[in-house]
Amino acid sequence: MAFVALADRDNDAHLHDPETFITKYVWSQDHKVIAIQYGVVSIFVGLIALALSVMMRLQLAFPESFSFITPNDYYQFVTMHGMIMVVYLLTALFLGGFGNYLIPLMCGARDMVFPYLNMLSFWTYFLSVIILLASFFVPGGPTGAGWTLYPPQTILPGTPGNELGILLMLLSLAVFIVAFTMGGLNYVTTILQARCRGMTLMRMPLSIWGIFTATVLGLLAFPALLVSAIMMLFDLLLGTSFFMPAILSMGEMPDYQGGTPILFQHLFWFFGHPEVYIVALPAFGIVSDILSVHARKNIFGYRMMVWAIVGIGALSFVVWAHHMYVSGMNPYFGFFFATTTLIIAIPTAIKVYNWVLTLWKGNIRLKVPMLFSIGFIFTFTHGGLTGLFLGNVTVDLPLSDTYFVIGHFHMVMGVSPVLVLFAAIYHWYPKMTGKMYNVPMAKAHFWLTFVSAYSLYLPMHYLGILGVPRRYFAYGGAEFIPASAQSLNVGITMASIVLATVQLLFIINLIWALKNGKPSGDNPWEATTLEWQTPETPPKHGNWGPELPEVYRWAYDYSVPGAKLDYIPQNEPHHGQGSVESDSDDAVDETKV
């Protein structure tokens, strides 16, 4: 059967050319503008979450020193930090930001297939952020129930924000899920239907495979969060007892009976664990592409990488209860979920090996995106290995709810994807703006971020092994916690302050380069993928000028023996079709290969 690109057969598909400032930059239907809108809002809200984490660290390092941080504030900071980082920053920036920017460009499409829905997706996301932030300004403040929002304490008196705060959180999540669904339908459909001629599934760059699989996961997993949010709203507003058990709270007996908090945990983690991969899979894909470009080598084991992405995505739905070993669930479940958790380590390890083997004997160019990508391999391997500890029931039990867990998931799901985000922003910034950022400042940003992140999270594993519990406002005179642990806490807090402060370099650099950066050219990294082959940089509305590109090869033709250059773009025909490949190996450009 012949490959038929939607853009070729659907002559009715017309672009919504912007005519005014408002339609170009506000109610824009251009995927690139929407991507940047997602990016700006998610980074803004992420900076708020970053500030909250510094406040938490200040309290932990110097208890009783800050009168403006009360126990309630602390729990609210913990909750909002976690939820914002996981959902409103990482999910939104990877899929709403990079999904939007890269899918049409890398697939050779003019735009998303449903541009209006795409615009609605961003503004609905923006509304969810407004609702979330509004909870800082309502009586009682935002919810302080922890980002997992476990009942019953979530809606019982004594938990900060147990009325309006949790109400706004649940509403915001529901609105976010609507926004994600609108965006997700666009990503999936565009990838399946709007690729240009020649762009088969197995010629797609791994970034697109990661985004595609993560979107499918999101479309299937976010409904679990929606279901739990709706049911909790019923418990909160109507007095039902889906999750709320009969309970004595602050000397009173609320009118609840028989609800099962464990049901909420199952629903939450049926979303929560795939959510890890909703964030991780786009990061895996993006880092694969960046490593290949800057190592001037084809990605090692492309087909295996695709299988691993799909396999990890499927397995991510059968591991959720490893977050619940201490919930009192059936022990046989624990055995099953420990097994699946260890199985998922196999495709994940394949990816790590393949990244390292891609670097092996590569012509490595230590550009800024490459530094962040190599940094990611370290932090992700570290976080993944500690995951093996926590995936085993017997090891998890003593480590559960300690700082070991905090160290683990911040390495694997915090630092690692954020390093990839930095890599991706530095990699595609020249295409987005046509300007090059200040490289020394960006390298300083990398080294300070990498070292301070390790200084922050590595000691937490030690604290966890000591048994220091998480989620405590202050430890008082707990005898099992040695004084040295408090000294370590001070050091961790110092690292967190450095980590937070150096992000200013990143922000300043990006803003500075917008006006003062040198012109980057169309393809500064000499990359093969389609987004670097656009007629203009930054690409104009419609991306490709009058003719769509045609793809003749995969995305990883680097250092091909016999080629004049050490890269061959995907839209370059093979021999006899105007190829840049030469007829003999003698023509290899030694300066490039």
Add this chain to the structure above:
Amino acid sequence: MSMWTLSVALVCALIVWAVLVRYLMAQPWLPAGDPGNLDDITAVDQPAKKVGLYSFLGAISSMFILFITAYLMRMDPKHGADWFSIPKPGILWINTLLLVYSSISMQHAKSVAAQPGQVNLKRGLLIGGLFAFLFIAGQLWAWETLHGSVHFHLSNPALAFFYLLTGVHAIHLLGGLYVWGRVTSRVFNNARPESVALSIELCTTYWHYLLLVWLVLFGILLLT
């Protein structure tokens, strides 16, 4: 979560794998021929809107399956000692028939959409939409019937789930009626049949899907 959900997840994963495996065996690093003549999944030539709708149905199927799983887990005697079965209002049977008729009418509209002369099309669309509105009115009637009865205790999860499941289903039908309203308006404004045929087809698919969901939900509600 129940092993049932786990099995559904595994079966879905296997189906996805079976669909994809043919394409995942490609060797993209080898030179290939004409880019317009490559074997690929998009050779399944479907309109983007149809793919979008089926993706959406996948997402909301996940939601309904999770609601049903939560229902079954909550009524488990280990947790649900407070579960008291409620009488099901008789009007639910009439509502079910209304939704079946609605679905049949939409199917009729779809089958005549491409034919010349739009009288049958307009009639099919109108009856399909009207019956869907009547279904929702009937559901509200059922709500009101239960609200006025001695069984109305929201602390009883059986009752709470009844309102929850019927409500979520009705909201999705209302969303469908919004699209139906736009399509019907275009038909009554004498839009070209070929320009509305796809929208009518997708509306019909959505109607059948929601009928199926209702039959499953109604069956589960009746069994408890």
